Amino acid sequence: MDADTDPIEIMGAEPAGRLGDVFDAATGRYFAPTPQPHYRDMLRQLYLAQAPGADAARFDAVWPRIWELTEYPHDPSQLVAILDTGVLAGHPLLRDCLHEVVDFTGEGGEDRNGHGTLVTLLARLMMPGVPRRKFVVLKCVGADGRGAQANLIRALGWMQAFNRRGTARIVTANISLGVYNRKWLVLGCDGTCALCRAAVETAKEIVLSVAAGNVAGKTACPARAAFLPSNPAILAVGRSDEATSGAGTVTGTVEPTERVIFQPKH
């Protein structure tokens, strides 16, 4: 086994792999996180600035269920990609927000892990108030939260091809996946592994937000590529108390707070 065959895994602060956090098969109920309180002012300002007929009192009344503010403008030409464990396409908060789901695992695009759906929900919750973008979900790891590096490399290439052929464009991509290549375990990858090179190429046209890793002070690939001086379009995202050194950007994470339950339709 060489370095390029080490599996990619889920990285980042979100809970890794609990389908029960987003769906209960026994009752058919879906769950969703609500936005954290400290995002309230930002989301409120965006709503007031951009939604037609925005009404501050209405925002305050529905908070934190901001998805009930359906008057947001929608921009169909700009898309957000989520590279993760797939998505529960029937989720009440997501079914209107999916542009396309592509499976690179052979398992089917449906999320059997839970992480991808949770990440998509968190991205959905941070989106109201600006022209709301639809998601392209690229499934790169399966139910066990692991996958081949080749899946992620193919997904990165797929996004570039997608942007070349259509009128809609992927403008940002969220990648909560990475690998600690054993070859680079001591010094850290210098940005020349196959995964980092693919990310650098993709970041020429798409802003990549990549989870930095699960180990303090150790940045996984392809987040490592963010710390090369020439890659401003790759953001390594991690907890600020685990900030890695280098030129890349380390931002705060979005974490679920209160959980909201959606009853099944009868």
Ligand SMILES: [Zn+2]
């Ligand atoms: Zn690398």
